[in-house]
Amino acid sequence: MKLYGYRNGRTLRALWALEEIGAPYEYVEVDIMRGQGREPWFLKINPGGKVPVLDDAGTVITESAAICMHLAEKHPKSRLLPPAATPERTACYKWISFILTELDAPLWTIAKHRFVLPEERRVSAVIDTAGWEFRVAVKILATGLGNRPYLVGDALTVADILAGHVLQWAKSARLALDDDNLETYLRALTARDAFKRANKTTS
Ligand SMILES: N[C@@H](CCC(=O)N[C@@H](CS)C(=O)NCC(=O)O)C(=O)O
DSSP, X not given: OEEEEOSSSTHHHHHHHHXXXXXXXXEEEOOGGGTGGGXXXXXXXXXXXXXXXXXXXXXXXXXXXXXXXXXXXXXXXXXXXXXXXXXXXXXXXXXXXXXXXXXXXXXXXXXXXXXXXXXXXXXXXXXHHHHHHHHHHHHHHHHHHTTOSSSSTTSOOHHHHHHHHHHHHHHHTTOOOOOHHHHHHHHHHHTSHHHHHHHHHHO
C-alpha cells in the first residue's frame, strides 16, 4: 500500500488508521504548499489534486474518511468498524457523517477564510459564523460521547479517528472544546501509540 499525503492535515487520519491496523505501507510526501498537488504526475493519481490518497494494490482511494473505512473493511481484526448491519455499524456511519459535515466543514471554512483562499476571496465575517457552527456541533458530539472512551461500543473505530483529528484541529485553530469529557477523550486518543507514530510521520 502507498499513501500520498502532506503533513498537518487530513493525511493524519489515514496514517493513524494504517498504524492502528499495523499493515505495511509506504508514505509518499506530496508538498502541496509547493504546488506538487498540481503537478501532472500527481494529477494522474488524483485529478482533484488533494491528499490523502491511498493506492491499495491498484485501487486508488481519495477522501480521508473513505480511506479509513476501506482500511477498516479490509482489516476486520482491527475492529475499526463494528460488524456490518449491526446497530453499532450504523452508529459509526452516523458519527462519521456528522463529523465530516458538522465539524470538519466549519473548521475548513475557518481555515479557508483565514489563510487558504486567495486574499481577495476571504470574508472575515464568515470566520465568526463558522466558529459558532462548530461550537453548536461540538456540544452534540460531547453529549453523544458522555464520559465514555469511544463514540461507539467499547473499542476505537473510524469515528474516533475522525473525531480525534477534528478536535485536535479545532484546538490548533484556537477553538475551545469547552468540555472536560472531550478533553479527556482527546488526551486518551492522542496518547495511543498508533496516533503517535502517525503524528510523527506528518510533523
Ligand atoms: N475531503 C477531503 C479533503 C482533502 C483536502 O482538502 N486535502 C488538503 C490537505 S488537508 C489538500 O490536499 N489541499 C490541497 C489543495 O486543495 O490544493 C478529504 O477528507 O480527504
